[in-house]
Amino acid sequence: MIIKPRAFFRGVHPDGHKSPTAGLPAERLPRIAEAVIPLSQHAGAPAQPVVQAGQFVKRGELIAAGGGAVSANIHASIAGTVKAVEERPDGRGGSMQAVVITAADAQEDAFFAPLTDPSGEEILERIKACGIVGMGGAGFPTHVKLAPPVPVDTLILNGAECEPYLTCDDALMHEKRDEIVRGAAYMAKALGVERILIAIEKNKPAAIAAFEQTELTVVPLKKQYPMGAEKQLIYCCTGRKVPLGKLPAHTGVIVQNAATAFAVCEAVELGKPLIERIVTVTGGGIASPKNLVCPVGAPLSALAEACGGETDAAKLVAGGPMTGAALTGTDAVVTKTTGGFLFLTAKETNSDAPTPCINCGKCAQVCPMHLMPMQTEFYTDAKEYENAAKYGGVLACIECGACTYICPARRPLAQAIKTAKAQLRRNA
Ligand code: SF4
Ligand code: SF4
Structure with a gap:
């Protein structure tokens, strides 16, 4: 059955850039030597590690238990020996707690029993x-x-x-x-x-x-x-x-x-925990764009290698260009929520410096939540976060990035929105 949808007001129509990988079957990433599995890859409290260095784990075994009412268990995505539970670079210039597993030669699974006709x-x-x-x-x-x-x-x-x-x-x-x-x-x-x-x-x-x-x-x-x-x-x-x-x-x-x-x-x-997912690796700066089935914790460097290597990437992004995060290098890893990694050329990414706001109103015209992003940026720059909420409506923002995309002055609106929201949360 098919039903006719409505359209929503506002929004933008960016180029899809999907043709390099659209219709390509998902290939399995070749075996990785090491998985770096972050303990916080979900909304809510980080998971708490339940393994120690030196311990052998099978694929699918619990390595970290959900740390609160809103949290999630984390399982080994490869079988092997736990090398460490330690801080690792997160690929964005910061660090993260992770369980590091060195792959064993034989990959044994430890899944749950399948359920038949469950309640x-x-x-x-x-x-x-x-x-x-x-x-x-x-x-x-x-x-x-x-x-x-x-x-x-x-x-x-x-x-x-x-x-x-x-x-x-x-x-x-x-x-x-x-x-x-x-x-x-x-x-x-x-x-x-x-x-x-x-x-x-x-x-x-x-x-x-x-x-x-x-x-x-x-x-x-x-x-x-x-x-x-x-x-x-x-x-x-x-x-x-x-x-x-x-x-x-x-x-x-x-x-x-x-x-x-x-x-x-x-x-x-199958009783299989969430330990792998499909990741799109694409952009003009990668030799052979692909959809890859990857274990959680697989390093971006391994994905790049499987795609023939980087060519002339000027910018790396985890996720899509509208809501994704800029990366500082290839030490990022696949998480449960990684939909893609983009290797963008200079032509694909506008890295010109921002110019002053020309008050054109385009950011407000495209905002699907009917907000005033230019006001949010103005008050965030002035560190007046309450006014960013009052006049920019930042708390209703869904962080879609449409305002940043449309801005002719390349104002860092999304960045200002994230800063204002974080400050308002801290001040609450
Ligand atoms: S990121 Fe927020 S302010 Fe900008 S267009 Fe999307 S909802 Fe509106
Ligand atoms: S789109 Fe950019 S230049 Fe235009 S009003 Fe918004 S912030 Fe200012």
């Missing part, structure tokens, strides 16, 4: 045990999101993949349609809902055609950025608006990424 409660328990988090970027623990504080009636699978360059979800939807459908059914059972929609942008006609053959209701979305943002997606699929300060669940809807549905299916049917 909703058993599904939730399995999702929690397997450390599944939202794989679209936010990393919110899935077992928490599937236990909303209010009743809901609809599950939306997010297959929009509106970020330019990224094709990891498209590749997964091509290859694992049936597993995604079964994963969605398990999540719907855990939620107690019957209505399941899958939302896909129209630039993925093969995925739309494939899911039309299933019991899911397909919503073919207009290509518009940020179509995949939760609030915009809920409005376009159902006409419901998430009130300011409320959760999406308050509209009766839960959104989960298509890749998360696949991970749920593997957790239930």
